Amino acid sequence: GENVEQHPSTLSVQEGDSAVIKCTYSDSASNYFPWYKQELGKRPQLIIDIRSNVGEKKDQRIAVTLNKTAKHFSLHITETQPEDSAVYFCAASWVSSASKIIFGSGTRLSIRP
Amino acid sequence: NAGVTQTPKFQVLKTGQSMTLQCAQDMNHNSMYWYRQDPGMGLRLIYYSASEGTTDKGEVPNGYNVSRLNKREFSLRLESAAPSQTSVYFCASSAEANTEAFFGQGTRLTVV
Numbered sequence: 001g002e003n004v005e006q007h008p009s010t011l012s013v014q015e016g017d018s019a020v021i022k023c024t025y026s027d028s029a030s031n032y033f034p035w036y037k038q039e040l041g042k043r044p045q046l047i048i049d050i051r052s053n054v055g056e057k058k059d060q061r062i063a064v065t066l067n068k069t070a071k072h073f074s075l076h077i078t079e080t081q082p083e084d085s086a087v088y089f090c091a092a093s094w095v096s097s098a099s100k101i102i103f104g105s106g107t108r109l110s111i112r113p
Numbered sequence: 114n115a116g117v118t119q120t121p122k123f124q125v126l127k128t129g130q131s132m133t134l135q136c137a138q139d140m141n142h143n144s145m146y147w148y149r150q151d152p153g154m155g156l157r158l159i160y161y162s163a164s165e166g167t168t169d170k171g172e173v174p175n176g177y178n179v180s181r182l183n184k185r186e187f188s189l190r191l192e193s194a195a196p197s198q199t200s201v202y203f204c205a206s207s208a209e210a211n212t213e214a215f216f217g218q219g220t221r222l223t224v225v
Contacts, residue, residue, distance in 0.1 A: 002172075006155070009153070031211065032210075032211035034213065034214070042218075043203065043216040043217065043218055043219060044156065044203070044216050045216070046213045046214070049213070051211070089155060089156060093210065093211050099144040099146075099161055099162075099163035099207075099210045100158065100161055100169070100171065101146065101158070101161075101207075101214060102158060102172065103148070103155045103156040103157070103158075104155055105153065105154055105155035106153075106155045106156075
Protein backbone atom coordinates (compact mmCIF):
# COMPACT_ATOMS: atom_id res chain seq x y z
CA GLY A 1 0.00 0.00 0.00
CA GLU A 2 0.89 3.65 0.11
CA ASN A 3 3.64 4.17 2.63
CA VAL A 4 6.54 6.46 3.43
CA GLU A 5 9.13 5.27 5.92
CA GLN A 6 11.49 7.75 7.56
CA HIS A 7 14.71 7.18 9.54
CA PRO A 8 16.00 7.96 12.04
CA SER A 9 13.24 9.03 14.41
CA THR A 10 15.69 11.12 16.44
CA LEU A 11 19.03 12.60 15.47
CA SER A 12 21.50 14.63 17.50
CA VAL A 13 24.46 16.32 15.83
CA GLN A 14 27.15 18.74 16.90
CA GLU A 15 26.67 22.28 15.71
CA GLY A 16 28.52 22.73 12.44
CA ASP A 17 28.30 19.06 11.49
CA SER A 18 26.01 17.63 8.82
CA ALA A 19 22.70 15.84 9.30
CA VAL A 20 21.13 13.29 6.97
CA ILE A 21 17.56 12.02 7.09
CA LYS A 22 16.40 9.19 4.83
CA CYS A 23 13.00 8.16 3.49
CA THR A 24 11.71 5.32 1.35
CA TYR A 25 8.40 5.16 -0.50
CA SER A 26 6.33 2.27 -1.71
CA ASP A 27 4.77 3.50 -4.98
CA SER A 28 7.27 3.54 -7.82
CA ALA A 29 4.99 5.98 -9.68
CA SER A 30 5.31 8.71 -7.02
CA ASN A 31 6.63 11.87 -8.61
CA TYR A 32 6.75 14.62 -5.98
CA PHE A 33 8.76 14.56 -2.76
CA PRO A 34 8.55 17.55 -0.38
CA TRP A 35 10.29 18.05 2.95
CA TYR A 36 8.67 19.98 5.80
CA LYS A 37 10.11 21.47 8.97
CA GLN A 38 8.03 21.85 12.10
CA GLU A 39 9.31 23.90 14.99
CA LEU A 40 7.94 23.28 18.45
CA GLY A 41 4.31 24.33 18.72
CA LYS A 42 4.14 25.57 15.14
CA ARG A 43 2.73 24.38 11.86
CA PRO A 44 4.78 22.39 9.29
CA GLN A 45 6.39 24.49 6.57
CA LEU A 46 7.95 23.44 3.30
CA ILE A 47 11.74 23.75 3.17
CA ILE A 48 12.55 22.01 -0.09
CA ASP A 49 10.96 19.68 -2.63
CA ILE A 50 12.09 17.55 -5.55
CA ARG A 51 10.33 16.03 -8.52
CA SER A 52 10.98 12.66 -10.06
CA ASN A 53 12.71 14.06 -13.13
CA VAL A 54 15.50 15.53 -10.97
CA GLY A 55 18.15 13.63 -9.03
CA GLU A 56 19.34 16.38 -6.69
CA LYS A 57 18.31 19.86 -5.61
CA LYS A 58 20.12 22.34 -3.39
CA ASP A 59 19.09 25.46 -1.52
CA GLN A 60 21.92 26.99 0.47
CA ARG A 61 22.71 24.54 3.32
CA ILE A 62 19.91 22.16 2.42
CA ALA A 63 19.94 19.53 -0.31
CA VAL A 64 17.70 16.66 -1.28
CA THR A 65 18.68 13.63 -3.34
CA LEU A 66 16.36 11.16 -5.05
CA ASN A 67 17.10 7.61 -6.12
CA LYS A 68 14.09 6.45 -8.15
CA THR A 69 15.45 2.95 -8.72
CA ALA A 70 15.81 2.31 -5.00
CA LYS A 71 12.71 4.37 -4.18
CA HIS A 72 14.41 6.48 -1.56
CA PHE A 73 15.22 10.13 -1.04
CA SER A 74 17.28 11.96 1.54
CA LEU A 75 17.57 15.38 3.16
CA HIS A 76 21.05 16.73 3.81
CA ILE A 77 21.69 19.72 6.07
CA THR A 78 25.26 21.00 6.16
CA GLU A 79 26.90 23.33 8.69
CA THR A 80 24.06 22.81 11.12
CA GLN A 81 22.99 25.69 13.34
CA PRO A 82 20.87 25.85 16.52
CA GLU A 83 17.87 27.09 14.53
CA ASP A 84 17.90 23.82 12.58
CA SER A 85 16.56 22.05 15.68
CA ALA A 86 13.05 20.92 14.76
CA VAL A 87 11.04 17.94 13.53
CA TYR A 88 11.50 17.18 9.83
CA PHE A 89 8.96 15.30 7.73
CA CYS A 90 9.42 13.78 4.32
CA ALA A 91 6.39 13.19 2.11
CA ALA A 92 5.41 11.70 -1.23
CA SER A 93 2.49 12.20 -3.57
CA TRP A 94 0.77 9.40 -5.42
CA VAL A 95 0.26 9.52 -9.16
CA SER A 96 -2.94 7.51 -8.93
CA SER A 97 -4.30 10.29 -6.78
CA ALA A 98 -2.07 13.25 -7.33
CA SER A 99 -3.55 15.35 -4.57
CA LYS A 100 -2.85 12.71 -1.95
CA ILE A 101 0.26 13.53 0.05
CA ILE A 102 1.49 10.93 2.52
CA PHE A 103 4.00 11.90 5.23
CA GLY A 104 6.72 9.97 6.97
CA SER A 105 6.69 9.66 10.76
CA GLY A 106 9.17 12.49 11.31
CA THR A 107 12.72 12.99 12.59
CA ARG A 108 13.42 15.08 15.65
CA LEU A 109 16.73 16.83 14.98
CA SER A 110 18.65 18.32 17.89
CA ILE A 111 21.75 20.46 17.40
CA ARG A 112 24.25 20.26 20.26
CA PRO A 113 26.19 23.48 20.99
CA ASN B 114 -3.63 37.27 3.29
CA ALA B 115 -4.46 35.05 6.24
CA GLY B 116 -3.51 31.83 4.40
CA VAL B 117 -5.17 28.81 6.03
CA THR B 118 -7.33 29.50 9.07
CA GLN B 119 -8.63 26.82 11.42
CA THR B 120 -11.19 27.16 14.18
CA PRO B 121 -11.20 26.45 17.03
CA LYS B 122 -7.58 26.36 18.25
CA PHE B 123 -8.41 24.27 21.31
CA GLN B 124 -11.34 22.04 22.18
CA VAL B 125 -12.22 19.58 24.91
CA LEU B 126 -15.01 17.10 24.21
CA LYS B 127 -16.65 14.40 26.21
CA THR B 128 -16.80 10.91 24.75
CA GLY B 129 -19.78 10.65 22.42
CA GLN B 130 -20.09 14.37 21.70
CA SER B 131 -19.93 15.67 18.17
CA MET B 132 -18.20 18.68 16.71
CA THR B 133 -17.03 20.23 13.47
CA LEU B 134 -13.58 21.63 12.83
CA GLN B 135 -13.62 24.50 10.38
CA CYS B 136 -10.97 25.35 7.82
CA ALA B 137 -10.84 28.15 5.30
CA GLN B 138 -8.16 29.29 2.85
CA ASP B 139 -7.94 32.57 0.97
CA MET B 140 -5.33 31.55 -1.61
CA ASN B 141 -7.76 30.23 -4.24
CA HIS B 142 -6.29 26.75 -3.84
CA ASN B 143 -7.93 23.74 -5.44
CA SER B 144 -6.76 21.02 -3.05
CA MET B 145 -7.42 20.82 0.67
CA TYR B 146 -6.46 18.25 3.31
CA TRP B 147 -7.09 17.20 6.88
CA TYR B 148 -4.27 15.56 8.87
CA ARG B 149 -3.96 14.43 12.43
CA GLN B 150 -0.66 14.53 14.30
CA ASP B 151 0.10 12.18 17.16
CA PRO B 152 3.46 11.82 18.96
CA GLY B 153 5.81 9.54 17.05
CA MET B 154 3.35 8.99 14.20
CA GLY B 155 3.88 11.99 12.03
CA LEU B 156 1.07 13.52 10.01
CA ARG B 157 -1.59 11.06 8.96
CA LEU B 158 -4.02 11.95 6.20
CA ILE B 159 -7.68 11.72 7.23
CA TYR B 160 -9.48 13.05 4.14
CA TYR B 161 -8.60 15.22 1.21
CA SER B 162 -10.36 17.16 -1.50
CA ALA B 163 -8.65 17.49 -4.87
CA SER B 164 -11.11 20.11 -6.03
CA GLU B 165 -14.40 21.71 -5.11
CA GLY B 166 -17.11 19.06 -5.05
CA THR B 167 -14.84 16.07 -4.49
CA THR B 168 -13.62 14.35 -1.34
CA ASP B 169 -11.63 11.16 -0.82
CA LYS B 170 -10.51 9.03 2.09
CA GLY B 171 -6.96 9.18 3.31
CA GLU B 172 -5.05 6.83 5.60
CA VAL B 173 -7.24 7.09 8.72
CA PRO B 174 -10.80 8.13 7.76
CA ASN B 175 -12.76 6.03 10.26
CA GLY B 176 -14.79 8.13 12.71
CA TYR B 177 -14.64 11.27 10.56
CA ASN B 178 -16.64 12.94 7.81
CA VAL B 179 -15.79 15.94 5.68
CA SER B 180 -17.54 18.55 3.60
CA ARG B 181 -16.02 20.69 0.89
CA LEU B 182 -18.51 23.48 1.27
CA ASN B 183 -17.03 25.60 -1.51
CA LYS B 184 -13.58 26.28 -2.90
CA ARG B 185 -12.50 28.10 0.28
CA GLU B 186 -13.86 25.87 3.03
CA PHE B 187 -13.25 22.27 4.05
CA SER B 188 -14.73 21.07 7.35
CA LEU B 189 -14.03 17.95 9.40
CA ARG B 190 -16.77 16.41 11.54
CA LEU B 191 -16.51 14.01 14.43
CA GLU B 192 -19.95 12.45 14.88
CA SER B 193 -19.24 10.62 18.15
CA ALA B 194 -15.89 11.57 19.64
CA ALA B 195 -13.69 8.89 21.18
CA PRO B 196 -10.55 9.24 23.36
CA SER B 197 -8.52 7.78 20.45
CA GLN B 198 -9.34 10.93 18.50
CA THR B 199 -7.40 13.07 20.94
CA SER B 200 -4.84 14.68 18.67
CA VAL B 201 -3.67 17.84 16.96
CA TYR B 202 -5.56 18.37 13.71
CA PHE B 203 -4.08 20.29 10.81
CA CYS B 204 -5.85 21.56 7.75
CA ALA B 205 -3.77 22.31 4.66
CA SER B 206 -4.26 23.51 1.11
CA SER B 207 -2.30 23.52 -2.13
CA ALA B 208 -2.84 25.24 -5.43
CA GLU B 209 -2.82 21.97 -7.36
CA ALA B 210 -1.34 18.49 -7.25
CA ASN B 211 2.37 18.26 -6.54
CA THR B 212 2.79 21.77 -5.20
CA GLU B 213 3.53 23.19 -1.76
CA ALA B 214 0.94 22.55 0.92
CA PHE B 215 0.25 25.40 3.34
CA PHE B 216 -0.88 24.45 6.82
CA GLY B 217 -3.22 26.06 9.28
CA GLN B 218 -2.13 26.67 12.86
CA GLY B 219 -3.73 23.45 14.10
CA THR B 220 -6.52 22.48 16.47
CA ARG B 221 -5.65 20.70 19.69
CA LEU B 222 -8.53 18.36 20.48
CA THR B 223 -8.85 16.43 23.72
CA VAL B 224 -11.57 13.82 24.18
CA VAL B 225 -12.19 12.79 27.78
